[in-house]
Amino acid sequence: MEVHKPIKRHKALQPLSRQHHFGLLFGWKIRKGFAKNIAPERMMKYASWFYSHEIEPHFNDEEKYLFPILDPSHELIERALKEHRRLKRLFLDTAHPEKSLHRLEEELDAHIRFEERILFNEIQKVATQEQLDKIEEIHSDIEKAPDYEDPFWDE
Numbered sequence: 312m313e314v315h316k317p318i319k320r321h322k323a324l325q326p327l328s329r330q331h332h333f334g335l336l337f338g339w340k341i342r343k344g345f346a347k348n349i350a351p352e353r354m355m356k357y358a359s360w361f362y363s364h365e366i367e368p369h370f371n372d373e374e375k376y377l378f379p380i381l382d383p384s385h386e387l388i389e390r391a392l393k394e395h396r397r398l399k400r401l402f403l404d405t406a407h408p409e410k411s412l413h414r415l416e417e418e419l420d421a422h423i424r425f426e427e428r429i430l431f432n433e434i435q436k437v438a439t440q441e442q443l444d445k446i447e448e449i450h451s452d453i454e455k456a457p458d459y460e461d462p463f464w465d466e
């Protein structure tokens with residue numbers, strides 16, 4: 312029987328992995344909001360805030376420093392970029408909050424699991440020390456986003 316040992320996340324990628332944790336928490340908050348019948352418009356405001364404070368900078372860092380470690384035509388990179396475009400569209404689609412939020416909580420989770428289970432492992436396998444050092448340098452000064460003013464999930 313083949314045993315899959317979990318691959319240890321390289322420390323240069325740990326800050327991005329920590330942000331993934333906040334992304335999963337976002338999905339949990341939206342599900343909680345739906346369960347409590349919070350107005351979709353109110354949750355969408357949080358989604359817009361979360362997009363500009365967490366998601367957009369995170370996507371930019373991945374696209375600028377991480378993805379170029381693999382070939383741009385690599386199927387995993389094509390998939391990741393396609394998912395970024397799709398998620399961005401959903402986060403910015405404030406005209407249909409209910410639909411966007413349902414898709415977001417599902418698709419953001421799926422994107423994060425894809426990166427954690429597949430893409431990041433592949434990237435850390437081929438990255439040079441220099442590339443990893445560069446990523447580490449950029450993330451040594453990551454700041455935590457401020458708390459959101461309307462925590463509807465806690466009501």
Ligand SMILES: [Fe+2]
Binds near residue numbers: 373426
């Ligand atoms: Fe991503």
Ligand SMILES: [Fe+2]
Binds near residue numbers: 369373
């Ligand atoms: Fe990510």
